[in-house]
């Protein structure tokens with residue numbers, strides 16, 4: 001049985017559900033399968049975060065024809081729209097794939113719930129709405145794998161971060177009383193996807209952020225979009241007028257695509273393969289989800305469904321996300337030959353990187369409780385103080401304001417490793433000196449191993465840099481701090497592979513290979529030690545009198561932390577990435593700098609799977625920026641890219 005961590009479950013249980021959906025108007029561009037045209041200029045696989053962004057941009061001219069094929073449906077569920085708590089989407093199984101990871105050897109054989117959105121809008125419809133981006137160094141690292149003049153860099157991506165979101169500043173009074181700072185130079189205001197702010201902040205959030213001043217060397221940053229690590233406030237993927245989730249569908253589909261006759265969306269359809277003529281991608285093939293062999297009530301497995309095939313005159317764009325994009329490539333004969341052979345799939349392009357290099361952020365469950373916390377109102381008062389709770393409900397019902405307009409929060413520390421650990425130089429040297437191949441699966445292709453080594457050398461440098469954040473702690477403002485500690489640059493790499501027993505009927509096999517690289521545990525141990533010090537050895541938090549609920553004072557040595565992590569680590573913060581990496585082919589890459597699949601003509605991948613290394617931040621904002629940039633690469637080529 002897969003399980004979401006007990007701490008997350010507790011957080012979910014604490015938050016009551018509510019929220020009224022606003023009516024949405026009829027959408028003309030969604031068509032039934034029988035109306036699908038024979039050919040489009042572009043066929044986009046997956047109507048998720050990246051897929052809908054690219055489809056919107058490509059159809060803006062009113063001429064270019066695009067078909068988006070999406071597994072999920074258009075859903076008007078209040079689980080999607082509700083912002084309060086930020087957890088409604090991710091706890092609605094109707095909107096998620098049902099995938100459990102391979103049991104994790106280093107985590108006492110725990111199997112992990114693999115969460116990914118299965119609805120128009122993809123994971124942007126179910127995520128926790130944290131709106132953050134990585135540091136400048138995170139994006140410069142991507143380009144460095146290609147050389148010093150790559151357009152994949154902070155400067156090359158900043159114009160697309162600006163295009164990707166519409167930043168609406170917080171209410172002035174709230175900003176003043178909470179001490180929220182921001183700098184609009186790092187933001188744009190044209191996108192249909194909003195970065196908004198709640199109309200209320202708990203005073204404890206400000207105090208707990210300020211308490212980082214008690215920790216030596218901690219930087220403070222004025223804006224979450226500046227590309228620098230530090231303590232900062234960040235916005236929410238929320239339409240500030242409606243006070244509802246703002247996501248790929250509301251920003252790039254509703255009220256836009258629906259008016260374009262050159263844009264078609266077909267839902268409830270699973271792409272089963274990319275059609276190739278030799279090594280040229282010429283179209284896609286898909287079947288209705290209701291016909292899948294796993295749905296025995298609809299169709300006996302011995303009956304074959306005729307797939308719909310549609311031609312792409314210009315290109316096929318694969319945007320099925322970090323879990324499914326590698327699977328679709330593998331099912332189409334593009335992937336590691338040995339794996340494809342095992343499933344009796346003819347190899348068209350032997351591309352060992354497809355499904356390798358799998359990365360996600362590790363969430364470390366640990367908790368501290370303040371015994372002497374007198375800052376009110378606090379999030380706990382929603383459950384402990386009836387007067388406050390009644391006020392919160394009243395202002396929400398009347399005006400959609402107050403605490404219920406907060407998603408998962410807007411404040412966190414994103415800190416460089418030298419700031420949190422006294423042994424940054426030692427761990428950096430140890431990482432550089434490793435026999436990196438030893439931490440990959442035994443039969444890893446040499447090109448993939450070379451890419452892993454290049455990444456580890458880059459991250460070894462980052463461990464001693466003050467411009468890359470390795471550590472993240474989200475701040476709640478309440479008396480309990482737990483479940484909010486994130487390892488931003490995992491060193492272990494997993495795999496996503498088709499299930500050879502039932503390649504087309506089964507979900508892919510997802511293996512995080514958590515803690516495969518032993519230095520991950522050492523890095524996380526130092527993160528826990530620093531967090532312990534923030535709570536227990538910090539003049540700014542002393543008065544609150546914290547006690548450690550977990551891991552507890554019996555956990556001191558690196559060995560004890562490894563034991564604790566085996567029990568308490570979640571290898572996923574639901575940010576699956578890296579499985580179709582943008583890297584040179586000799587480094588195990590799957591796509592080039594223009595996101596074109598190696599060895600194939602007319603096929604790009606545009607989604608989180610192309611990240612060569614994770615940014616040190618939740619991934620959604622980066623997916624939007626990459627998709628905006630991809631749309632320009634597709635329309636205009638590299639010469640037409642925006643420049644900072």
Ligand SMILES: Cc1cc2nc3c(=O)[nH]c(=O)nc-3n(C[C@H](O)[C@H](O)[C@H](O)COP(=O)(O)OP(=O)(O)OC[C@H]3O[C@@H](n4cnc5c(N)ncnc54)[C@H](O)[C@@H]3O)c2cc1C
Nearest residue numbers: 046048049050071122123127128129130271321608618620
């Ligand atoms: C529970 C959860 C919480 C998160 N919280 C945050 C957060 O707070 N902040 C943040 O920045 N990021 C967060 N993320 C991560 C972020 O949302 C994702 O990184 C991002 O949305 C991924 O975009 P994508 O385009 O790569 O994939 P997706 O948006 O997942 O899109 C992939 C689409 O492809 C479709 N698809 C897949 N296979 C097929 C097929 N064979 N045929 C047809 N369609 C297919 C899927 O149904 C889906 O719609 C969270 C993610 C999850 C799941």
Ligand SMILES: *[C@@H]1O[C@H](CO)[C@@H](O)[C@H](O)[C@H]1NC(C)=O
Nearest residue numbers: 178179181206207209210220
């Ligand atoms: C508010 O921010 C300023 C600088 O940005 C800082 O000096 C001050 O301590 C902060 N005050 C509080 C109460 O957090």
Ligand SMILES: *[C@@H]1O[C@H](CO)[C@@H](O)[C@H](O)[C@H]1NC(C)=O
Nearest residue numbers: 216217218418419464465466
């Ligand atoms: C990084 O920051 C820490 C803490 O302020 C400081 O001790 C260290 O010298 C800095 N390192 C570099 C390379 O600037």
Ligand SMILES: *[C@@H]1O[C@H](CO)[C@@H](O)[C@H](O)[C@H]1NC(C)=O
Nearest residue numbers: 028254255256257258259260
């Ligand atoms: C879409 O079309 C409808 C009806 O023709 C119109 O009312 C609406 O303003 C249009 N929306 C956009 C964004 O063009």
Ligand SMILES: *[C@@H]1O[C@H](CO)[C@@H](O)[C@H](O)[C@H]1NC(C)=O
Nearest residue numbers: 275276277278279280282311
């Ligand atoms: C495949 O490509 C070849 C060469 O361009 C072309 O002659 C042929 O018609 C194509 N076949 C199909 C089925 O499209």
Ligand SMILES: *[C@@H]1O[C@H](CO)[C@@H](O)[C@H](O)[C@H]1NC(C)=O
Nearest residue numbers: 289290291292295296297298
């Ligand atoms: C299975 O079939 C039933 C009956 O048609 C349908 O309601 C249901 O949505 C299907 N389930 C899936 C996963 O397609």
Ligand SMILES: *[C@@H]1O[C@H](CO)[C@@H](O)[C@H](O)[C@H]1NC(C)=O
Nearest residue numbers: 296299300301302303304305
């Ligand atoms: C499919 O299997 C069902 C149940 O086993 C059987 O009744 C039916 O005749 C089979 N159909 C075909 C086309 O073989």
Ligand SMILES: *[C@@H]1O[C@H](CO)[C@@H](O)[C@H](O)[C@H]1NC(C)=O
Nearest residue numbers: 341342343344345346500501
């Ligand atoms: C493998 O594929 C070939 C060609 O499609 C087919 O003849 C053969 O039966 C398949 N073998 C298995 C084990 O599925």
Ligand SMILES: *[C@@H]1O[C@H](CO)[C@@H](O)[C@H](O)[C@H]1NC(C)=O
Nearest residue numbers: 376377381385386387388391
């Ligand atoms: C409960 O909340 C109200 C409104 O915020 C506040 O005035 C009151 O002091 C609180 N009571 C306690 C016991 O904290």
Ligand SMILES: *[C@@H]1O[C@H](CO)[C@@H](O)[C@H](O)[C@H]1NC(C)=O
Nearest residue numbers: 393394395396397398399401
């Ligand atoms: C809602 O807003 C209006 C107008 O600002 C205000 O008069 C009213 O008191 C608010 N309602 C509540 C319950 O706060």
Ligand SMILES: *[C@@H]1O[C@H](CO)[C@@H](O)[C@H](O)[C@H]1NC(C)=O
Nearest residue numbers: 434435436437438439440442
């Ligand atoms: C590194 O590890 C690989 C895989 O375990 C092994 O084959 C190789 O001999 C090792 N290289 C060295 C120099 O130890």
Ligand SMILES: *[C@@H]1O[C@H](CO)[C@@H](O)[C@H](O)[C@H]1NC(C)=O
Nearest residue numbers: 499500501502505506507509
């Ligand atoms: C792989 O597919 C087989 C056949 O459908 C299924 O029994 C098995 O559970 C699948 N494995 C995983 C890990 O999903």
Ligand SMILES: *[C@@H]1O[C@H](CO)[C@@H](O)[C@H](O)[C@H]1NC(C)=O
Nearest residue numbers: 370371372543544545546547
């Ligand atoms: C801090 O909390 C502990 C545990 O509840 C308690 O024993 C101790 O007296 C408290 N100390 C202060 C100074 O409040």
